[in-house]
Amino acid sequence: MSRFAPRPEPPYYAVIFTSQRTEGDQGYAAMAQHMAELAANQPGYLGIESTRDESGLGITVSYWRSTADIVAWRKQAEHAAGRAQGRAHWYAHYELRIAKVERAYGWDRADGTQPGDGGS
Amino acid sequence: MSRFAPRPEPPYYAVIFTSQRTEGDQGYAAMAQHMAELAANQPGYLGIESTRDESGLGITVSYWRSTADIVAWRKQAEHAAGRAQGRAHWYAHYELRIAKVERAYGWDRADGTQPGDGGS
Numbered sequence: 001m002s003r004f005a006p007r008p009e010p011p012y013y014a015v016i017f018t019s020q021r022t023e024g025d026q027g028y029a030a031m032a033q034h035m036a037e038l039a040a041n042q043p044g045y046l047g048i049e050s051t052r053d054e055s056g057l058g059i060t061v062s063y064w065r066s067t068a069d070i071v072a073w074r075k076q077a078e079h080a081a082g083r084a085q086g087r088a089h090w091y092a093h094y095e096l097r098i099a100k101v102e103r104a105y106g107w108d109r110a111d112g113t114q115p116g117d118g119g120s
Numbered sequence: 121m122s123r124f125a126p127r128p129e130p131p132y133y134a135v136i137f138t139s140q141r142t143e144g145d146q147g148y149a150a151m152a153q154h155m156a157e158l159a160a161n162q163p164g165y166l167g168i169e170s171t172r173d174e175s176g177l178g179i180t181v182s183y184w185r186s187t188a189d190i191v192a193w194r195k196q197a198e199h200a201a202g203r204a205q206g207r208a209h210w211y212a213h214y215e216l217r218i219a220k221v222e223r224a225y226g227w228d229r230a231d232g233t234q235p236g237d238g239g240s
Contacts, residue, residue, distance in 0.1 A: 003177050004138060004215050014136060014219050016181055018124060018169045022229075049138045049215070051173045057123050059171050059179040061136055067222075087227060095124050095169070095226045099134050099219035102187075106215045107207060109142075 005047025005063050010101045012046055013064045019086075019094035021056035028090045035082050042076065044069025056092075063101070070098060125167025125183050130221045132166055133184045139206075139214035141176035148210045155202050162196065164189025176212075183221070190218060 021028065039045055044065035052058030064070045073079060086094075141148065159165055164185035172178030184190045193199060206214075 003140075004213065007215065014134070014217065016134060016136065016219075016221075018181070020123075049179060051171055051177045051179050053171045053173060057171045059169060059181065061138070061179065061181075087229075091227070091229070093124065093226070093228045095127065096224065097134065097221045098223040099136075099221040101136075101217045101219040103218040104216065106213070107211070108213045109207075109211070 003049060003051075004106075005049050005061070007104055007106055008046055008063075010104055012101050013067055013070060014097075014099045014101050015062045015064065015070060016097040016099060017060045017062075017094060018096075019058050019060075020092045021052065021058065022090055022092050023056075026089045027085075031082055031085065031090075035079060038076065038078055039073060042069065042073045044072070067098070123169060123171075124226075125169050125181070127224055127226050128166055128183075130224055132221050133187055133190055134217075134219045134221050135182045135184065135190060136217040136219060137180045137182075137214060138216075139178050139180075140212040141172065141178065142210055142212050143176075146209045147205075151202055151205065151210075155199060158196065158198055159193060162189065162193045164192070187218065 036048060036050070039048065039062055046063035046065060048060065048062045050058065050060035064073070156168060156170070159168065159182055166183035166185060168180065168182045170178065170180035184193070
């Protein structure tokens with residue numbers, strides 16, 4: 001399964017979650033997997049991209065059709081409980097940003113450069 | 121130095137760059153460091169967050185005051201050359217999204233929950 005989110009037509013919304021993990025798993029991996037599965041079943045979910053390096057610095061970006069969909073996900077009971085566990089055990093620090101995606105491009109080695117490709 | 125970007129008052133802009141590295145370094149690490157230094161000296165640069173896992177899946181989010189600042193960075197000559205090298209050598213696939221940050225929160229274990237904290 002691709003670790004890249006689909007590329008719907010903008011506008012849509014991104015939740016950018018940058019976090020530093022505490023030491024040890026403490027049940028994190030299982031809960032993170034469960035939260036990703038819950039999110040994927042929420043209305044308005046468009047996709048997710050997530051990675052974390054060996055130092056525990058991770059960035060997860062989830063994509064949503066609307067801010068109302070993000071609010072509904074925030075209010076989802078298991079998700080709220082998971083966030084509380086995150087603050088209690090799993091995270092040393094995090095930053096959360098909600099952003100409206102206005103433009104999106106992609107490139108694949110097999111396809112070559114896409115129109116409007118801007119790189120970063 | 122913190123790997124978290126500062127938390128300016130929204131609105132501001134995020135460039136979300138998700139990429140899969142090819143095998144081997146091929147000069148990537150040195151160029152990535154140089155590009156980060158160049159970006160930090162561009163007008164309107166607000167900060168950057170970047171991480172990559174052992175499989176080579178990376179997410180870099182750079183933050184900018186305005187879309188005009190992002191366009192200027194895109195046009196910066198060394199950056200344009202670096203992107204071309206990225207497509208030639210370093211990346212198997214990438215997705216690039218430009219998004220307007222509308223809301224931002226942060227949390228730190230030492231400080232406890234911030235007002236409006238929304239988790240992920």
